[in-house]
Amino acid sequence: MTSNDFNQEGGERRPVTARELRKRKEALERQQKEQPEKERVDQEDKEALHNDPLPDEKAPSEPEKEVLPENPELVFQLLEEELEKVKGEAEEAKKETAKWKKEAEENEERALRSAADLENFRRRAKKEREELAKYAAVPLVEKLLPVLDNLERALEAGGKSEDAKALHQGVEMVYRQLLQSLEEHGLTPIEAEGLEFNPHEHNAVMEVEAEGVEPGMVVEELQKGYRFKDRVIRPSMVKVSS
Structure with a gap:
């Protein structure tokens, strides 16, 4: 009997009973029997894992085959209906595209017309400003024309009198300076006498017979006409041959 066969309690060793020895023996035998069974189960589990892959590692199953109707005429009818549907959608898309294209062209045309109108307006406004600046002095010149007329009459009357020669010379000097x-x-006199009648520059107030003169000729100027730059501000008052 060894030291393991005794329990130490209170400083004394107590002998192990026969019952305790049997329990120990039975427990040891059960342990020896269970060990091979456990190893066998572990081995079977390993083989099962090796032979059967995990669910996510299984090979993908083959796709199911589409089951077609057994009636070929029904198949053709379905295909024709689908084809007509696709054609209708394509036609609608084509019409819609043509509609948008037409609207885009119309919008572009309107934009071009608006741009052209704006450019024309700018040109007209610029021309009007230039015209206003060019002829801004016309009202003043028109007011001075009667002054020129009176000076001309004074020259004509003074030149006939010997006593008025000095006055005539003074008036002539003023007239020429003003003219x-x-x-x-920009003021220039309009030529009239001896020229063909021009309705844009001459105002015929009388027709007379003139020997040796062709009809439609200016035979006498009653009042001088004037042009300011390129605009007639007063036509010449004339007599015309008939």
């Missing part, structure tokens, strides 16, 4: 100043700003 020169106005000509520098």
Whole structure:
């Protein structure tokens, strides 16, 4: 009997009973029997895992085959209906595209017309501004024309009198200075006598018979006409041959 066969309690060793020895023996035998069975189960589990892959590792199953109707005429009818549907959708898309294309072209045309109208308006406005600046002095010149007329009459009357020669010379000097100043700003007399009648520059107030003169010729100027730059501001008052 060894030291393991005794229990130490209170400083004394107690002998192990026969019952306790049998229990130990039975427990040891059960342990020896269970060990091979456990190893066998573990081995079977390993083989099962090796032979059967995990669910996510299984090979993909083959796709199911589409089951077609057994009636070929029904198949053709379904295909024709599908084809007609696709054709209708394509036609609608084509019409819609043509509609949008037409609207885009119309919008582009309107934009071009608007741009052209705007450009024309700018040109007209610019031309009007230039015209206003060019002929801004017309009202003043028109008011001075009667002054020129009176000076001309004074010259005609003074030149006939010997006593009025000095006055005639003074008036003539004023007349020429005034006419020169106005000509520098764009005023020019209109030629009339001896020329063919021009309705744009001449105002015929009388027709007379003139020997040796063709009809429609200006035979006498009653009042001088004037042009300011390229615009007639007063036509010449004339007599015309008939």
